[in-house]
Amino acid sequence: MNEEQLISRLRENGYKITPQRIAICKIVLSNEKHPNAEQIFEEIKRKHPAISMTTVYHTLDMLKEMGMLTELRFNSQPSRFDPNTSVHINIICKGCGVIWDYSSDTLRNKWNHIISEIGKQPIGQRLDVYIICDDCKKNLHQEK
Amino acid sequence: MNEEQLISRLRENGYKITPQRIAICKIVLSNEKHPNAEQIFEEIKRKHPAISMTTVYHTLDMLKEMGMLTELRFNSQPSRFDPNTSVHINIICKGCGVIWDYSSDTLRNKWNHIISEIGKQPIGQRLDVYIICDDCKKNLHQEK
DNA sequence: CTCCGTGCAAATGGTTTGCATCTTA
DNA sequence: TAAGATGCAAACCATTTGCACGGAG
Numbered sequence: 001m002n003e004e005q006l007i008s009r010l011r012e013n014g015y016k017i018t019p020q021r022i023a024i025c026k027i028v029l030s031n032e033k034h035p036n037a038e039q040i041f042e043e044i045k046r047k048h049p050a051i052s053m054t055t056v057y058h059t060l061d062m063l064k065e066m067g068m069l070t071e072l073r074f075n076s077q078p079s080r081f082d083p084n085t086s087v088h089i090n091i092i093c094k095g096c097g098v099i100w101d102y103s104s105d106t107l108r109n110k111w112n113h114i115i116s117e118i119g120k121q122p123i124g125q126r127l128d129v130y131i132i133c134d135d136c137k138k139n140l141h142q143e144k
Numbered sequence: 145m146n147e148e149q150l151i152s153r154l155r156e157n158g159y160k161i162t163p164q165r166i167a168i169c170k171i172v173l174s175n176e177k178h179p180n181a182e183q184i185f186e187e188i189k190r191k192h193p194a195i196s197m198t199t200v201y202h203t204l205d206m207l208k209e210m211g212m213l214t215e216l217r218f219n220s221q222p223s224r225f226d227p228n229t230s231v232h233i234n235i236i237c238k239g240c241g242v243i244w245d246y247s248s249d250t251l252r253n254k255w256n257h258i259i260s261e262i263g264k265q266p267i268g269q270r271l272d273v274y275i276i277c278d279d280c281k282k283n284l285h286q287e288k
Numbered sequence: 289c290t291c292c293g294t295g296c297a298a299a300t301g302g303t304t305t306g307c308a309t310c311t312t313a
Numbered sequence: 314t315a316a317g318a319t320g321c322a323a324a325c326c327a328t329t330t331g332c333a334c335g336g337a338g
Binding site: 071073074075079089091094102104106107110111113114115117118120121122123124125126127128129130131132 | 215217218219223233235238246248250251254255257258259261262264265266267268269270271272273274275276
């Protein structure tokens with residue numbers, strides 16, 4: 001999504017266009033690493049040193065409200081934000097917290113089938129798979 | 145799981161047997177409604193009025209540690225606790241917060257297939273489907 | 289000119305921790 | 314009697330809120 005499209009989406013939904021909003025949206029919507037609010041804040045500050053955490057949270061709320069962002073809350077870890085709102089699996093390393101998105105035709109087909117079997121109209125989903133990534137396995141091995 | 149089995153599991157894992165632990169575990173492990181810590185606390189207090197929230201949290205941590213319980217953290221809502229650790233879908237109403245478990249052979253088969261396609265060794269998973277339940281739809285309709 | 293957005297500071301609240309006392313094994 | 318569990322009170326900390334000022338439309 002380019003800046004024009006973004007601005008249209010915001011206008012359509014009755015939001016005003018501000019430099020802070022544009023900056024935050026651009027960074028969040030293009031970041032596939034599932035950053036937390038603090039990391040987003042740090043990244044924004046490089047170009048907008050005067051920005052506040054409050055505005056970051058407000059803007060994330062706005063994107064969630066528009067359905068353009070999913071917040072993933074975890075145990076003993078700040079929330080992570082995911083601009084991928086299509087059906088996909090979050091593959092999450094329990095060691096270092098890295099998250100990869102996974103999707104495929106197989107996943108979409110099988111998931112659709114499961115949903116139709118349930119017979120309810122979903123308004124969203126969250127699919128997490130927890131693993132220990134290769135790096136973390138290596139480190140665990142060294143610690144012994 | 146009956147009380148004897150529970151006590152064995154605790155002993156195997158090196159935990160001491162206390163009346164508080166037994167009471168909390170029995171209530172949590174048999175409650176399919178995905179209660180939060182406060183609700184568990186209230187239920188325990190009926191039989192053990194002197195129990196503390198600290199002990200409830202400690203015991204929940206212990207059960208998580210043993211892999212007998214999953215904590216589901218949500219946005220703007222306290223954590224919910226789920227004793228069903230097998231592959232299943234949490235069907236969650238975004239209106240009232242009710243959670244139903246769903247599982248079937250189809251789900252297990254298709255999920256296994258997806259996991260083998262990913263080619264990673266999972267140590268757990270969380271499958272959420274968000275809906276608006278019939279009661280909440282009714283209420284939304286009345287509000288208009 | 290009005291309404292909404294920004295950002296500082298303070299509040300919130302579920303969860304965690306420190307510590308003295310008590311219980312289990 | 315040693316190691317671990319309990320429970321009170323205080324701390325924690327990511328997130329939310331109140332409010333005065335500023336900028337968009």
